[in-house]
Amino acid sequence: MSMSTEQLAKLVKEATGHVFSTMLGTEITSGEAYLGGSDPGPSEGVVSLIGLAGAWIGTGSVFCSAEMACKIAAGFLMNDYPAVNSEVLDAVAEVTNMIIGNVKTSLEEQFGPMGLSIPTVIYGRNFITRTVGNSEWVGVPFFWNDERIEVQVCLAPNEDGKTAHSRFWMAGMRSV
Amino acid sequence: MALDILIVDDSAAIRKILQRVLVQADVPVGRVLEAGDGNEALDLLQKEKVQLILSDINMPNMDGLQFLGRVRANAAWKDVPVVMITTEGSQNKVMEAVQLGASGYVRKPFTADQIKEKLAGLI
Numbered sequence: 442m443s444m445s446t447e448q449l450a451k452l453v454k455e456a457t458g459h460v461f462s463t464m465l466g467t468e469i470t471s472g473e474a475y476l477g478g479s480d481p482g483p484s485e486g487v488v489s490l491i492g493l494a495g496a497w498i499g500t501g502s503v504f505c506s507a508e509m510a511c512k513i514a515a516g517f518l519m520n521d522y523p524a525v526n527s528e529v530l531d532a533v534a535e536v537t538n539m540i541i542g543n544v545k546t547s548l549e550e551q552f553g554p555m556g557l558s559i560p561t562v563i564y565g566r567n568f569i570t571r572t573v574g575n576s577e578w579v580g581v582p583f584f585w586n587d588e589r590i591e592v593q594v595c596l597a598p599n600e601d602g603k604t605a606h607s608r609f610w611m612a613g614m615r616s617v
Numbered sequence: 618m619a620l621d622i623l624i625v626d627d628s629a630a631i632r633k634i635l636q637r638v639l640v641q642a643d644v645p646v647g648r649v650l651e652a653g654d655g656n657e658a659l660d661l662l663q664k665e666k667v668q669l670i671l672s673d674i675n676m677p678n679m680d681g682l683q684f685l686g687r688v689r690a691n692a693a694w695k696d697v698p699v700v701m702i703t704t705e706g707s708q709n710k711v712m713e714a715v716q717l718g719a720s721g722y723v724r725k726p727f728t729a730d731q732i733k734e735k736l737a738g739l740i
Contacts, residue, residue: 546704
């Protein structure tokens, strides 16, 4: 049993659109889905990661600029955020939790029960991201308020209980 | 009568949003107590009396389903309405929550109307 890039991208688009319309009261425009390799990922901004586990394993991520993260937090928490702080990171983490959580619920219909980790969010610059393993990321760009947000999901069969898919972060990380 | 409410979620953002949504949903909010996981929530319940609990499921240390089980097993808290508010949407989790005694189940993301509707028969 497997899932095509198009099917996964469709789930990501639906979940992201649902979260933005419900929690932020706004429509978000999606771009064309793409298939990415294990690296390079984003090198600066805010990245939020959440793990998926079960018969299939993987990672979901949301990446955006610091400015976009502040806009998301402002819409989410009804407050002004001129700079990234702990509330902004918390809001991005929760948006990630909702998006990937909704994708997970859809995936469970096909792949059976899956677990979701607690999100990790990183803010910084000059970092490198890499996925361990051979699996590729399905990414979808979204556009809102003249800013871009990327939602990516990496998913592979969990063979022999191996957990081969985790993301490593190197160099120059700074978290709030 | 204003209700004292316990909100259990590891996300401070969600705890803040829920407070706003409760007001939007015309819930008569008294004191709002906040906990970041089930353990913290149980500690609070030992000291404070509440009339409503809203709880996430996926949390560190003690998750929402374990917390719900502990609440229902305690004679002092077993009748307090507990509404699960979570990204977990699988039928298995919903059934587990219902079997443990959840009074309601709301999936994230949520609207004020959904919260209002879910709380209508409980408060």
